[in-house]
Amino acid sequence: MRRLGIIGAGRNACILADRARELGIETHCFAWSDGAMAKDVVDAFHDVSVTEVGEVSRLCRELGIGGVVATSEFTILPTAQVAEACGLNGNPVEVAERITNKYRNREATSGVPGLNHPRYWRVSDPGQIGSLDVTYPIIVKPTSEGGKRGICVARNPEELSAAVSYSEGEPNRSSAFIVEEFLEGGNEYSVESLSYHGRNYIVQVTEKESSGAPHCVELGHHQPANLPADLREKVEQVMDRALTAVGIQNGACHTEIKIIDGEIYLIEFNARPGGDHIACTLTELSTGYPYMTGVIDIALDDFEGIAPGQLEHNFAGIEFVTEQTSYLKPVFDACQDEPWCYEKFEATPDLRSLTHNDGYNTNYFIYYSREGRPDFSRPAGA
Template sequence: MDKLAIIGTGYMARIIANRAKELNIETHCFSIDEHSVAGEVCDFFHNVNILDIDALTEVCRKIDVNGVVATTELTIYPASVVAKRLGLNGNDETVSKEVTDKTIIRRKVKNIEELFQPRFWICGGIQDIPKINNYPVIVKPIAAGGKRGISVVKTSDNIKTAITEALSVSKVKGVLIEEFLSDGQEYSVESLSYHGSHYIIQVTQKDSSGPPHCVELGHHQPAELLHEMRKKVEKVVSRILTTVGITDGPCHTEIKIIDGKIYLIELNGRPGGDHIAYPLTELSTGYPYITGIIQVALNKLDETQLKNFEKNYSGVHFVTTQTAYMKPIFDNCETEQWLYYKNKVSDKLSPITHNDGFNTNYFIYYSREKKPNFEDMKGKNYE
């Protein structure tokens, strides 16, 4: 029986552990949180700090694991180092260390043909704020996930507050200040790499709250792109992955398309969260994406499955104060054939200031025939 080391014990770790068990793979989760969601489902829980790479390596060597997977930005580098120390499949350690640093990625991909980037500045703190002539800008932590610490700043009066907020959550000292791209549509791309070959699994279209925090309020697959643009996205993202040095495992690449031009927002060397990687990508394509991620870690990817994907429709709507117009649909969606899953946290709606895909009201839709027309449903009388 293969043994899989899962670094972290959050929601993605739980998803991976559940799938591995379905595949008759022994699961070992690592964290200091014994009451975490993945700790409840894995075969073996190890109370080890996910940042203590020597301790992780020692336990994984003793167990004789066959693969190591990361589950969040924080675990990408530790998982890569452990895999390499044990002679297992994974990305180069330097690549894994750099992939979470937005500034390094921006510099690496600057010469890719047909890829555009906003103007950007690197700032170490409020003591060295760069001279910015044109606002608005968006201030981001150099290394953080889930839209945490992100703010759109419209005037210089608010730049110090935004920088302080970003610094408070960044895993790397400093912040990235970028020209705010107010136009266009946001997308994300789920990919799987294996021994240097890149497979684009799905493109997701995003609903964004817009300024000040640009929180994601919904995800829809497949993205509404013309065939030519879809192929262009696949080509450009594959070039990004090669240029950055990704060889193995999943990536979640965020882009924006403005007047036919593809702009890079950021790259994350892990599966997409907020239900994107699972279940949406698996529902819309018919491809077991989580299984593929596990197979890559075990160096056993079945590449014959990575073609002729299904063309189904799936998505998630987060029902918050920002999307209060969706509440009547949310309250009555149990009667709809397209309902895949409904998560109710509270009758009272609350705002979200960063991506929080599990602890808020949401519903997931799925259809093999056509995307549900939610615009028409907004006026539907459910009484």
């Protein structure tokens, strides 16, 4: 029987374990047991810190693990180290060491044709930010956090102190910050890709609804993105070059971008499947392609690629029903009766205000249609 090692025990670990079971693959999870969501989902749970790479590698060799997968930003490096130690397919360790560093990724892709960057600076001391030659508004964020955690926009010097304090308050942040000139206008997107032995496959482009400043929280995702065919092709070509430039060799990547007047700007790379239902649910519904199966096959070095024309053109999306999107509450209350309703989830009776992406603890509904995207437009004045 094929055996898969899952590094980490959070939400993505559960999703991967469920898919592996469907494929007849035995799953072994490596993580501390305290708070481990996947503990009762996998076939075997090993209570060991993901940072104990030597011990995890030893267990993988003894168990005959055929591939290992990362489940979060924190497990990207240990997964690459275990793969290297065990002779398994994965990303190079030197890439995994730096792929969560937003400043490094901007530097690595600064010469990619068609990919633009705002002005940006790396600072180790927050006190340095006030002396930078910046044009407001600016955005302050930890260099190594994902999910919009710790990011805050400052529109003037008076707001800078609050923005720095907010970023410093992120408990898992890195010691350094990246400061960027905030890109006004346009729209945010993410690119869902798979890479195998250095070849990149662009699976889907996701259009995002954002709360905007100060925290730029994602309030909805829609696939496929509503882009003209020539711009969609440009995105795919530019992202192919960017993934190569940043060093991704194997596995999933969720790359966030912004498009303003037809120009593509990098936000950040996340060398993992997209969260908030993007990879597992939306991408699989909209393309008809089992994205998470692809992630597992790549880890097991058994990926067959994606043939031209293989992907379907369906419509799928998610709307988070929050204080920021309170106009959606009437739709949410009755959506279970609509033909497009794929899933409805009520986390709380009251609407919450989001300060970072939190797609599994928030009221939401998912739509799916072969005909087109349902219209949930914000009413005038809402």
